[in-house]
Amino acid sequence: MKDGRKKKPNSSSREDFLKKLYLIAYEYYVNGKTQQEIAEQLGTHRVLISKYLKQARELGLVEVRLKDPLFEDTTYKKLFLKHFNLKDIIVVSFPFYKEEKDYHVGASLVGRILDGMLTNGMIVGIGWGSTLEIISKHLHPTKKLSETVFLPLMGGTNQLPHYFRANDFVRNFAESYNAKPKYIFAPFYIENPSQKELLLSSGDLRETIEFWKKLDLAIVGIGCYIQKSPLFQNKIFDEKYLRSLLENNVVGDVLTYFFNENGEVVNLAVYKNLVNIPLEDFLKIPTRVGIAGGLQKVQSIVGALRGGLVNVLITDDKTAEMILRYLGT
Template identity: 35%
Template sequence: MLDWEERRLMVKIAKLYYFEGWTQAQIAKKHNVSRPVISKLLNAAKKEGIVEIYIKDETIHTIDLEQQLEKKFGLKEVIVVSTAGFTQEMAKRQLGKAGASYISKNLKNIKNIGISWGSTLLSLVEEYPYERNAHIRIVPIIGGMGNNYVHLHSNQLAFNLAQKMNTSCMYLYAPAMVESDDLKEMLVHTKDIAMVLEEGRKVDMAVVGIGNPFKDSTLEVMGYLKESDLTSLKKAGAVGNIGSCFFNEVGMEIDHPLNDRFIGLNIEEIKKIPEVIGIVEGSHKLESIEAALVGGCLNVLITDDRTAQALLDN
């Protein structure tokens, strides 16, 4: 039990430190004691309930989720965006802003950025600020050709992001998926395509989306997947895809004909990139995201708060 004098001293020191903005060194000098004594008294004030510290801000909820996810999956960083009451389009835009901000602030020593494709990455590119990064080159890490959904293709996203950064990009002139193994082999060994794929393997940072082939799949909407493909993918144990490469529940590339016919970096090649940023929203992708995290496909995750909570509860 503290006596009156001890309690009074703790209150006095706490007031100077928390309300008046004094440093511990300044308080120590005033009371003619060492700084560790002040630190000890401040900690004692918390234990005795004299001082209670809490953060009064709605973002504390998302910060807690971020820290728990970083610890659970061993990630470099997690950014959780609150999207309560948002439409799916609004949620993607918020994630795009968060992704653009993260990349813009973490470009030190980055010379090449790989980019995949999809609607969430489109939001990132649209939200990216105009800046000068002429030393950085943007490289598409998956093919994408045709007349439909061109705005989602990696080449278009690479071009638009390069414009925002006032820099250059490469183009991967190949479809995301071809009709046969032979055609793929022929294409990936052509000089231009082989060169871009090799540059993709050497990027310092990559930004990717994660798909669930069975729910709201952009691959299906774009016509790459038929009903028979979905049935065989499920039998083969597919739970998600990065680009057009399908993986199982532990984030390993599955043995499936479709994985032999896509043009781009495969899962194992993506895992070797020093920093892979996954931007993904929607609890319908929960199993896909968790598998990618378990398999070590990502270093950085940017997602919404509902999905983040589900990842922790699952």
Template identity: 25%
Template sequence: MYYEQGLRQTEISSRLHLSASKVSRLLKKAASTGVVRTVVSLPAGVHAELEEQLERAYGLDEVVVTDARGSHEQVLSSLGAAGAAYLENSLTTGCVLGVSAWSESLMRVAQALPRLANAAVDEVVQLDGGAGHAAAQIEASQMLGLFATKMGAKPVVIPAPGVATNRTVHDALTDDPSVVEAMSRWRAVTVALVSVGSLSSSTLVRPGGTYASAHDLAELEEAGAVGDVCFRFFDAEGQAIRSAFDDRVIGMDLDQLRKIPRRIAVCGGSEKIEAIMSALRGGLASVLITDLGVAESLAAGDVG
């Protein structure tokens, strides 16, 4: 009567001449003895069990798995939509959001993010400089500006490249008052929004005037680098790689990143599985937003 016919407990009580409390007790007993069982049927595209498995396996606070798989380009749209939805529903008042300077995934998040009616974010702070050449720095500033505009927040831009040409230039830039002031806001960041790059797919190794030379890449690979966050390369256990290249980076280091209370990594694509797994091992993210193909590989412990 209750479960199949949809009758209320008062109606059942009247029809069967039982007290309401008796009906309630019988229904509870039916559930406890297994006469009645509850089955939750998830809609297509929802992967709650896989998300919970990854949360337990990697000590994450939350995982969002998008219903897509394949190369980075194939999953970009799904990552952007999922990242935007997560930010819209999870940012709290007074938040200071730190954003890594450039990522295709994060740009898709910024583009998909609706204009937030109730501004929860006070500042959007750049966590590293632009990738190097002028076009990359412009793109990085535009992405940060888009986040700030959508969130009604104050943008804080680092007026410097992400990687200096040499250590002397690095030291000069990081002594500049405008750069020092921008970097000082890192201490206020409560939520970091980053992506994970693999050694082969990093923006630093693309043509166009970036400052990663063949020697840099060879040195990083020999040192065991598998991926980067904010141009800071790490090994298979997610630990920082010390190198001459690292000494030229103008950006938050991995130890500083780990101190941020909530660290959201939006990343996916079959070519990044090893880098993402290593970043999770190193505690570089507390929240992961990724695609189904990567999630399944992470659950299996398979780097491909």
């Protein structure tokens, strides 16, 4: 009696099949032949070659690896190090800000760079802003960091746009790396400074904020457009502070510490009302990564670098070139 079950291919036939897939993949990826040329060579149809190439990828015979042409280019690094006291500058080939249509490609490249910086056991502070929101959604984790802690560098508020919700970015990082999140459930701005001290002394919040003195790495954006800042448009900061910033020729901010083009931070009375990492603690963090790009941020980036607010810059090639032209290099 015949057995109706299909016979399993023996090891020899499977080996022959894998060899065939390898041959087709080699001709296509290494020798650069078209699918039609390979089909004619093997006396079969192009559609079947396309199917075989897909199977070769699925079985792991083919690994596609793309290399950013600027990732290891030292030209920008040498030029920037002449002007700024940086630990590193990393330039990607695509923009990562929403004004550009291919921003997701650049954001993924930045995610890959950050992945190389992160190690297990680190304590990592996360800033806010539209750039960090995008990056936190395009992470490229290659490892689990179960002993790493991610936490915000400031409180939050529902009065500001969604890209000011640093807790959300912390969650994205922590979930991507199977790490430990620490959240700050406190307002960014507290009208009465004495209430701020009382709030910061509470148990859970005090425990999280104590991590600010132990940070290994900070990942922040660099702000610009002071007059258009939601902090002023939403009347979180009084207009008198805006006048003070304009009088001091402020060009940008990092974590709401406003600075001029020389990197000098403008002292504002409002700082005592803010729930964010103290500037002196921030500047003690060994690696402070600033991620920023775009024409409108050239002066902001220059100021942040001159003031040493960040010591690692991640930007795109167009912005890097504009900064160098601005510096007369």
